[in-house]
Amino acid sequence: MNQECSCDKCELKELFFHNVTSKEIMSLCGSRVEKNYDKGDCIIEQGTTINEFIYLKSGLVKLYVTNTDGKEQILSFAKPFDFVSLLSVFSQNTYSYSVMAIDESTTCNISIHDVKKLLQNNGPFAMGILEKMSKVSDAVINESLQIRKRNLRGRIAYVLLHFRNDIYNSDYYELPVSRKEIAEYIGMTTENVIRALTEFRKDGIIKIFGKAIEIVSYKKLVQISEHG
Amino acid sequence: MNQECSCDKCELKELFFHNVTSKEIMSLCGSRVEKNYDKGDCIIEQGTTINEFIYLKSGLVKLYVTNTDGKEQILSFAKPFDFVSLLSVFSQNTYSYSVMAIDESTTCNISIHDVKKLLQNNGPFAMGILEKMSKVSDAVINESLQIRKRNLRGRIAYVLLHFRNDIYNSDYYELPVSRKEIAEYIGMTTENVIRALTEFRKDGIIKIFGKAIEIVSYKKLVQISEHG
DNA sequence: ACGATGAATTGATATATATCATAAACTGAT
């Protein structure tokens, strides 16, 4: 809460606002708050009022919407340096999706009012935000298209590669999500997610130890992702 | 090309940039070009360099990507006041999707360089763009989620209602797209799109005269859209 | 250590959707 301001040392600063001087960033410091979340903690709840601009300093989160029938659809997984409260911030008063930590996470929260004030007065800062926002939206939309054009096996391969390449950079990793959550992400049933994983295991493409995955044949996984 | 500048009279101006003075908009006028397109004309081709900021003054367009296997996925339909070259403009050098007129359309094109220059110097203008961009991205993402959670019948009902409510504001309208394009939009086959339409017709929910659709029972269509 | 709850798994079956084949209706160019 009242921590010593350390924004000028923040390793995230330049990534976001590479056109903005240290001094300008510092001006946000007064209202800046860091928050820690455990796995499973809710960071943003769909429907609540937006009054902070939130980005992820460390950890991993899922963005999802809850439908009227109670079912959840996962929009995207966000990793550090991704703005978490990005998509709706400038167009709506309330969040149209929820965000939950799927790993221990730290966010940096800034009063939306202060961000807007800075935007008005600082062109390069505005450009930085626009660029980042454009990138994040693009990524979410592209992800959705990628998933939609694949069948079950292709979708599972795509997800495994997504974690491999975009999150963990390793052929061995712990899935940060349940089979059910993978199902909610790719729009298929939990049972079929499990069946596809089992198939891949039986074909020697991956090894499975509970939540841990080892990619044995990266090549085959890419092929399945691309051609079903 | 060299038309008399009439931006101050442009009815679109205030919708986009309600915080920006007439004078500021005028500063863009030098590089502003209007272009007309016939139905079927390509406005933006996926992969080409982005050097203009394009928005739709009148008409109707489809945004789509062409996959490596030649198949097309329709992202969204855009109507006047929607930015057409929006999503990638600030994050990429080339378009990641194509835009085609599906009705006679007019666009207003502004040099992207000039827009960026104005953004740097004009906070309220930047805020206006941010808001609009946020809204458009939100809409595209939401559309995708809406479609994904429905089955064939629900998707068709959703699409018919989309044209009804968001584009034509009438229970009777001419579909601006082929059955194949509807299929590319909702991610199902052309045959099944046709079958669903036929079913609705046989059930007395809609009437079909070629491309023309008459919604007979709005209520039932909503019900199908919501509960399959 | 215990039971309780939810997660992962597997199989049998039902359902939805895709594919393939065919034909009629429509469209545009000559």
Place this chain on the structure above:
DNA sequence: ATCAGTTTATGATATATATCAATTCATCGT
């Protein structure tokens, strides 16, 4: 008016996915 190509339409069949049921496995709190 005619032909070629495309769109719309319909049926038969194959395939993919969902649903339902039952079981094991893991995890959490008392």
